Amino acid sequence: MMIKIILTCFLFVAQLPSNKQKQSTGTITVQVSGVEESKGILHISLYNSARGFPTSKESAVKTYRIEVVKGKQKFTIPEIPYGKYAISCFHDVNSNNKIDVNFLGIPKEKVGTSNNPSSIGIPSFEDATFQLNDSTINLQIQLN
16 A cells, blocks of 8 residues: 555656756747838747748748737747747738738838848848747847
8 A cells, every 4th residue: 555655656746847847948028129000910930940931931930920019019939948049020011921022022011030130131040040048038129
C-alpha cells in the first residue's frame, strides 16, 4: 500500500509544470507607428527563420489581423518560446489581404519590419531579427 502511495505521488509531481518551462516563453509587445488612415487591417507576421520572410504567411510562426486606428497600434504576442525572431507587417488599407504594389513591385501600402532596417529594397531576415530571451520584450515598428 505504501509503495502505491509513493508511486502515485511521484507520478503527480512528475506531471507538474516546472519553473523552467514557464520561464522559457515570453511576450512580445509591438507598437506600430505610421498608420495614417482609420480603415483597413494591419497584418502582422512573426517568423523564426528566413524562409518566406517577410511576405509568406504560410512560413510565419504566427499571423495576426488587427483592425486599425489612425496613429499608433499596440498589440502583444503572448507565450512565444525563447529564440530568434523577426516581424513583418503591412497596413492593408483596402482589406484585400495582400500588399498592393505598383508595376515595379514597390508597395503602395505601408509596410514595416522589426528593427526598422534602413536598407533599400526588401529587408532580410537577419536585418529584422531580435532575440526573445526574457519574459517580455518591447518593439517599435515604423510603417513606411
